[in-house]
Amino acid sequence: MTVRQSLSRWLVLGVLLVTSVYFLAPVWWLLVSSTKTNADLFSGNGFWFARFALFDNVHQVFAQQGGIYWQWLANSALYAVGGAAVSTLIAALAGYTLAKYRFRGREFTFNSVLAAVLVPQPLLAVPLYLMFSGVHLVNTYWAVLLPSMVSPFGVYLARIYAGSSVPDELIEAGRIDGAGEFRIFATIALRVMSPALVTIFLFQFVAIWTNYLLPVLMLANDRLQPVTVGIVGWQAQRGIGPSAVPFNIVITAAAISAIPLVILFLSLQRFWRAGLVAGSTK
Amino acid sequence: MTTALRGRAADRSRAAGLARPGRRRRGRPVALFLAPFLVPFAAFYLAPIGYTLYQSLFRMHRSGLGLTAPTQVFAGLSNxxxxxxxxxxxxxxxxxxxxxxxxxxxxxxxxxxxxxxxxxxxxxxxxxxxxxxxxxxxxxxxxxxxxxxxxxxxxxxxxxxxxxxxxxxxxxxxxxxxxxxxxxxxxxxxxxxxxxxxxxxxxxxxxxxxxxxxxxxxxxxxxxxxxxxxxxxxxxxxxxxxxxxxxxxxxxxxxxxxxxxxxxxxxxxxxxxxxxxxxxxxxxxxxxxxxxxxxxxxxxxxxxxxxxxxxxxxx
Incomplete structure (x- = not known):
């Protein structure tokens, strides 16, 4: 290796290191801060440990407001698992149908679904709120669950994947064996499509778990709220008074709520890449 | 699912079957397969868009004293x-x-x-x-x-x-x-x-x-x-x-x-x-x-x- 090559190699490494500090330092601050007492947050080096109070903080998070944090985590799990499971199944069925059946209006249907991916989601939240309050769905689990069951991106992904990976011969073979159309989908196509299903589930799970706007509009009752809405509610109750929530509780609660997602990301990296690649070849 | 929807689904799948001549005639359940997605899609994506467009053309008219309930009147593009x-x-x-x-x-x-x-x-x-x-x-x-x-x-x-x-x-x-x-x-x-x-x-x-x-x-x-x-x-x-x-x-x-x-x-x-x-x-x-x-x-x-x-x- 020449001097120039090794020099540029070190330069590249230096640039990457500095950038990774920018991306990692705030998360490091969050982790360090979740181990501090409320008083220690305001003094000393923000990026280094003080008195270790992580367990006390965690205990306080789960004790605050009668242990409502458990409820929030459970709600988030319910919305994310329920919404993602249903949306994955119906997106798989719709995507498979759009890929494997020829019918009038097929391209129109698919293009409408694609266009919907580009509609800014927050614009739908307010009219949905008004529509749902008209039918008394506001402040129920359904208010968040129902809209979460629709994933246009999932349909797009399922169609691409079904089109390229479910062979027509396999479907024909199923027909010759006398299997019904739905049975062919459920027993043959779904199995072939399973990697795409994991990707769709993952994207929708994360979209629901991190959603803030829809639930904050729909759910005034804090026992129904997901963890994102709950924490922001705590953060807003700053200052003095009996209902004020100290900073250390908000910070620790925020850190805990990110754990499920970080685990999902790290353990299922392969499926993330799959979804992003599908997006980039559009 | 309502019977009306089922009827429509059957109509469409018949049409879908016709669109593909030469095949063995069997129910092509296109509409039935798309409905689980399209119905909520229409309700939670398309309807809110339509509702917003509609509402943007109206305004609430309140009577001077505010004693009666406000009524909705057409407002054109004034909003x-x-x-x-x-x-x-x-x-x-x-x-x-x-x-x-x-x-x-x-x-x-x-x-x-x-x-x-x-x-x-x-x-x-x-x-x-x-x-x-x-x-x-x-x-x-x-x-x-x-x-x-x-x-x-x-x-x-x-x-x-x-x-x-x-x-x-x-x-x-x-x-x-x-x-x-x-x-x-x-x-x-x-x-x-x-x-x-x-x-x-x-x-x-x-x-x-x-x-x-x-x-x-x-x-x-x-x-x-x-x-x-x-x-x-x-x-x-x-x-x-x-x-x-x-x-x-x-x-x-x-x-x-x-x-x-x-x-x-x-x-x-x-x-x-x-x-x-x-x-x-x-x-x-x-x-x-x-x-x-x-x-x-x-x-x-x-x-x-x-x-x-x-x-x-x-x-």
């Missing part, structure tokens, strides 16, 4: 005129436009640069860096926003504390710093996501192309600029369009920043302004503002697509 005449709303549009003009190109340049560095053959610790850059995206947006709100909050901010050590006064939540602070939150949160999209596209380029160019004496920089960047154009276009739409719907970051920066106005971004109108029970105004914002996002992203398509054809 739009009011929204566009509102200095606060215009200001919010301009603010988002400016944030987008600076932040989106900056973020995508960084994302492209990082992706190219990670794609270069000689780069070390690729796996670690890829994870490090992608980590912000793995945090829920709200958690990232809360974290940054404390990182910039007066009294709590370690950045301001470091500046104080150097004898500087730095308030990242002052009026002048709000836009850069929000731009930083967006860049931090989304660079890694965009980088991964571009990086995935880079990985799909056949290695022989770079190898051939190296043999022809092309430098690593030349390969990146002349071969790789043109080939990942679709990914760059896609990330730009997503970023434009993302910036148009800016809400979480400013709303959460407001908790530590009360000086941040409740009409800071268009969505924020529309929610403000909803809170004031003026849904008609909010609807008109939403439509204006959606149109603007559409024109910008579509205009960008047309622009690059024409340029692409000229090349």
């Amino acid at each position: 739009y005129a009011t929204a566009l005449g509102d200095a606060d709303f215009r200001g919010s549009l301009l603010r988002v436009l400016l944030i987008g003009l600076v932040q989106v190109p900056l973020m995508l340049l960084i994302a492209l640069g990082l992706a190219l560095l990670l794609d270069a053959k000689s780069t070390l610790f690729k796996r670690f860096f890829r994870l490090a850059f992608f980590l912000p995206y793995a945090l829920p947006g709200v958690v990232g926003a809360i974290m940054w709100s404390y990182l910039v909050a007066p009294g709590l901010s370690p950045i301001s504390a470091a500046a104080r050590h150097l004898g500087l006064h730095l308030d990242l939540t002052s009026n002048a710093m709000l836009a850069p602070t929000i731009g930083n939150m967006l860049t931090w949160g989304w660079t890694g996501y965009n980088m991964l999209i571009i990086y995935s596209a880079l990985q799909a380029i056949p290695a022989e192309l770079s190898e051939a160019a190296t043999m022809d004496g092309c430098s690593a920089f030349g390969i990146a600029w002349r071969i790789k960047v043109p080939l990942v154009r679709p990914a760059l276009v896609l990330t730009t369009v997503f970023s434009i739409i993302g910036t148009a719907q800016l809400y979480n970051e400013p709303a959460i920043l407001h908790n530590v920066a009360p000086n941040l106005s409740s009409t800071y971004t268009p969505i924020y302004a529309a929610y403000d109108a909803v809170n004031a029970n003026n849904f008609n105004a909010a609807a008109a503002e939403s439509v204006i914002l959606a149109l603007l996002a559409f024109v910008l992203s579509f205009g960008f697509l047309k622009l690059v398509q024409r340029k692409g054809a000229a090349l």
Whole structure:
């Protein structure tokens, strides 16, 4: 290796290191801060440990407001698992149908679904709120669950994947064996499509778990709220008074709520890449 | 499912069967298979859009004394005129436009640069860096926003504390710093996501192309600029369009920043302004503002697509 090559190699490494500090330092601050007492947050080096109070903080998070944090985590799990499971199944069925059946209006249907991916989601939240309050769905689990069951991106992904990976011969073979159309989908196509299903589930799970706007509009009752809405509610109750929530509780609660997602990301990296690649070849 | 729906489904599947002559006649359950998606899609995507358009053309008429219930009257385009005449709303549009003009190109340049560095053959610790850059995206947006709100909050901010050590006064939540602070939150949160999209596209380029160019004496920089960047154009276009739409719907970051920066106005971004109108029970105004914002996002992203398509054809 020449001097120039090794020099540029070190330069590249230096640039990457500095950038990774920018991306990692705030998360490091969050982790360090979740181990501090409320008083220690305001003094000393923000990026280094003080008195270790992580367990006390965690205990306080789960004790605050009668242990409502458990409820929030459970709600988030319910919305994310329920919404993602249903949306994955119906997106798989719709995507498979759009890929494997020829019918009038097929391209129109698919293009409408694609266009919907580009509609800014927050614009739908307010009219949905008004529509749902008209039918008394506001402040129920359904208010968040129902809209979460629709994933246009999932349909797009399922169609691409079904089109390229479910062979027509396999479907024909199923027909010759006398299997019904739905049975062919459920027993043959779904199995072939399973990697795409994991990707769709993952994207929708994360979209629901991190959603803030829809639930904050729909759910005034804090026992129904997901963890994102709950924490922001705590953060807003700053200052003095009996209902004020100290900073250390908000910070620790925020850190805990990110754990499920970080685990999902790290353990299922392969499926993330799959979804992003599908997006980039559009 | 209602019987009416079932009847329609049967009609359509018959039509679908006819569209494919020469096949064995059997029920083609196209409508039945699409309905589980299309029905909620229509209810939770299309209906809200229609409802917003409809509401934007009406206004509530209250009688002088307010003794009777207000009635809805047709207002034509007057809600739009009011929204566009509102200095606060215009200001919010301009603010988002400016944030987008600076932040989106900056973020995508960084994302492209990082992706190219990670794609270069000689780069070390690729796996670690890829994870490090992608980590912000793995945090829920709200958690990232809360974290940054404390990182910039007066009294709590370690950045301001470091500046104080150097004898500087730095308030990242002052009026002048709000836009850069929000731009930083967006860049931090989304660079890694965009980088991964571009990086995935880079990985799909056949290695022989770079190898051939190296043999022809092309430098690593030349390969990146002349071969790789043109080939990942679709990914760059896609990330730009997503970023434009993302910036148009800016809400979480400013709303959460407001908790530590009360000086941040409740009409800071268009969505924020529309929610403000909803809170004031003026849904008609909010609807008109939403439509204006959606149109603007559409024109910008579509205009960008047309622009690059024409340029692409000229090349």
